[in-house]
Amino acid sequence: MAWFVLVLAGLCEIVWAYAMKQSAGFTRPLPTAIMLVAMLFSFGLLAWSMRTLPLGTAYTIWTGIGAVGAFIVGAVVLGEPLGLMRIVAAVLIVSGLILMKLATPA
Template sequence: MAWVVLVLAGLFEIVWAFAMKQSDGFTRPWPTMIMAIAMLLSVGLLAWSMRSLPLGTAYTVWTGIGAVGAFVVGIAVLGETASLLRVLAAVFIVSGLVLMKLSSSD
């Protein structure tokens, strides 16, 4: 169950990163509010998952989901560049996440 909660926390990290971009420097109230709520949920769920998962594993997976997810949203929704090197970097991050999961005894 901790892994499911951790993935959910990572998904909320993607939401708050996207909402932060949409807030235009906190000048737009609705995206700013969504960002704050998603951030609280993300960190709260991360904390809950850390009750049974190791710190290094949980934090690395959480940030990795957020980083790769924000990268994908940036390309898919915001039209950011998907160069070969950027995609390769995302593949390396995902590879590291898989290795973290495989190396965890939880």
């Protein structure tokens, strides 16, 4: 269950990162509010998952989901450039996440 909650926390991180971008420096109220709510959920779910999962694992997976998710949203939704080095970097992050999961005791 902790892993599922951690993935939800990472998804909330993607939402708040995108909402932060859409808030235009906190000048737009709706995206700013969405960002704050998503942040609260993200941190709360991360904290809940840390009851069971090791700190290093939980935090690494959470930030990795957020980083790769924000990269994908930036490319797909916002039309940000997809260069070869950026794609390789994202693949390396995902590889690290997989290794971290495999290295964490059950």
